[in-house]
């Protein structure tokens with residue numbers, strides 16, 4: 216019975232070592248160490264496979280990944296155009312740099328282009344102890360290009376595999392390692408997994424992504440005692456370049472966190488690949504036949520499918536529509552329809568305001584309204600709920616004086632998102648500016664029934680704040696078709712527009728009301744300019 220696998224060099228367990236090391240570092244206040252995978256692999260310029268896939272997979276799984284680059288490939292979605300091997304002594308240098316300094320938990324190998332590189336790696340593994348070795352015996356890319364030739368096979372079989380805690384060949388690689396045997400069925404795969412296990416690795420995962428005529432993606436896992444048939448639905452996708460690298464890195468990442476092998480493979484890595492392939496099936500990167508997929512499940516966020524405003528433009532405050540779920544319910548229309556009507560009528564920015572909604576419902580509403588706003592190039596801000604703004608990727612938030620302070624919202628939202636703050640006084644306007652806000656909402660100018668117990672500041676209060684504000688201002692509170700003209704005609708400094716709730720949404724015809732108000736504001740602002 217073979218008993219390969221990287222083991223500790225001395226009796227000190229890995230965890231004890233890490234605790235001693237990290238307590239030393241903690242004494243110096245340097246913080247705690249994190250799970251760490253070292254990927255020893257080739258670079259893929261198209262970034263679907265190789266080192267780039269390993270980095271993304273580890274990042275997605277919350278594990279740090281350092282890299283030793285064995286080879287640089289000029290590669291894209293069409294195929295591999297050129298390969299430039301990194302000199303063996305330079306591979307050795309990279310290994311030393313990482314392993315002598317950092318606490319690596321698991322080493323994961325990908326493209327090892329020469330016998331010399333394998334030897335250098337084996338030498339490093341005897342000098343520096345790691346907890347596990349995951350070997351993805353990369354030989355041929357899915358496009359059919361050779362990444363490691365047959366001369367490597369005997370060193371893999373005799374020296375590398377016996378050290379491995381798990382080896383993860385695909386069908387072609389398993390066949391090559393076993394002298395060219397034919398693998399066509401799941402039964403053939405089982406047989407091959409057993410033969411590979413006999414070469415010394417503690418576990419074998421034979422990947423069946425390329426198994427002909429299989430409606431499922433079936434992999435065979437064998438630990439020397441039991442076979443496990445790991446099935447997932449076969450996703451119909453062009454974007455499967457780098458699945459093998461990703462699967463192996465994900466296994467390595469889970470092992471680094473301390474998961475048992477079967478859990479890492481079956482519960483985490485296999486499911487993660489399936490999820491990422493499913494998520495990415497309709498993304499389009501490159502013109503070749505095999506595209507990369509999205510490891511971080513982020514590339515499809517609404518911002519890419521619709522036009523997004525680059526930066527906040529204060530003139531967007533001109534006609535600011537603030538929604539109210541109660542009013543829309545009263546008039547029997549879905550929020551998204553009300554938003555679409557307001558935009559059609561000329562609203563230049565929309566704020567979703569719902570103090571009562573359940574979080575999930577609010578998020579769904581935000582997402583559907585965002586799709587409408589983006590398709591018209593109109594900003595969508597979320598009232599109060601920074602979490603919903605982040606989760607929906609809305610353009611920003613509007614916060615009140617008792618909501619999250621602008622400075623905290625800015626930290627959470629980052630530099631690009633828009634933050635508005637409700638202010639009644641010069642001091643509040645000053646704080647909003649210091650906190651990193653983009654505009655202030657000033658009011659209530661007139662009394663309103665959308666806010667109970669909200670003292671009004673009147674036109675005088677508005678004038679005071681506008682004159683002192685360093686930020687653009689939108690007037691709010693009881694503004695409607697009968698008084699909007701008066702507000703705008705004052706020509707107050709920094710006043711860019713009016714925000715309205717009831718005058719648009721507590722009406723039967725949102726489109727008509729918005730059009731009316733828009734026309735009125737246009738007239739008022741042109742007359743204030745000519746004054």
Ligand SMILES: Nc1ncnc2c1ncn2[C@@H]1O[C@H](COP(=O)(O)OP(=O)(O)O)[C@@H](O)[C@H]1O
Nearest residue numbers: 385422423424425432448449450458459462488
């Ligand atoms: N179309 C697909 N749908 C679901 N899973 C897939 C698909 N293609 C590959 N996989 C899975 O991705 C992992 C990598 O397999 P494979 O593509 O065979 O390796 P390699 O990329 O090394 O050729 C395996 O778990 C396999 O089952």
Ligand SMILES: Cc1ncc(COP(=O)(O)O)c(N)n1
Nearest residue numbers: 257258264265356357456457
């Ligand atoms: C640098 C490098 N390493 C590994 C692979 C295998 O990936 P795949 O089998 O998905 O093409 C690759 N194409 N390039």
Ligand SMILES: [Mg+2]
Nearest residue numbers: 357424458459
């Ligand atoms: Mg593949």
